[in-house]
Amino acid sequence: MAGERRNEMLVDVDKYALKELCPTRDVLDRIGDRWTVLVLSELDDGARRFTALKRAIPDISQRMLAQTLRHLEADGLVTRTVYPTIPPRVDYALTELGRSLMTPLQALVAWAEANHQAVREARQLYARTMTEGAPSTTRPTRAAAG
Numbered sequence: 001m002a003g004e005r006r007n008e009m010l011v012d013v014d015k016y017a018l019k020e021l022c023p024t025r026d027v028l029d030r031i032g033d034r035w036t037v038l039v040l041s042e043l044d045d046g047a048r049r050f051t052a053l054k055r056a057i058p059d060i061s062q063r064m065l066a067q068t069l070r071h072l073e074a075d076g077l078v079t080r081t082v083y084p085t086i087p088p089r090v091d092y093a094l095t096e097l098g099r100s101l102m103t104p105l106q107a108l109v110a111w112a113e114a115n116h117q118a119v120r121e122a123r124q125l126y127a128r129t130m131t132e133g134a135p136s137t138t139r140p141t142r143a144a145a146g
Contacts, residue, residue, distance in 0.1 A: 027075070030071060030072075030075060031101070031105070033068075035057070035060055035064055035065070035068045036068060036071075036072065037105060037108075037109065038057050038060070039053060039057065039065070039068050039069065039072065039078075040072070040077065040078075040094070040098065040101065040102065040105060041105070041109065042056045042057065043078065043092060043093060043094045043098070044094065044102050044106075046093070047081075047091040047092065047093035048091065048092055048093075049089065049090065049091055049092075050065065050066075050069070050090055050092070053065060053069075053092065069092055072098070073092075076095055076097045076098075077094065077095060077097055077098035077101060078092050078093065078094060078095060078098055079092070079093050079094075079095055080092055081093070
């Protein structure tokens with residue numbers, strides 16, 4: 001139990017050290033998370049209400065959408081505007097900083113669309129290779145340290 005706690009502390013120290021060594025890491029971690037690209041892409045067309053975002057990204061849970069929007073708002077990429085109506089209306093929109101991210105993000109999405117089949121094929125080949133137990137002929141192997 002004590003060893004397990006010590007390992008957790010080392011992992012936390014390592015994360016902190018990495019953020020200090022690479023200050024852009026936390027930004028890249030946010031952009032690279034599971035839902036951010038999808039949410040930002042939906043907001044690229046203009047302000048959206050929470051329910052419209054949820055409908056546009058059906059496999060995201062309500063909790064994860066709320067959390068992702070909060071993180072994007074905290075990072076200055078999204079604004080949240082509450083209108084005093086009954087029931088309250090809340091719109092989410094990209095900020096100027098968020099808009100500035102869309103050009104490189106669109107390039108990344110275009111690359112993914114152009115290469116998704118090649119990536120899927122590579123995954124299938126890798127899975128077959130691992131299932132058959134044979135080492136990959138296209139992947140260099142490293143000798144065990146002795």
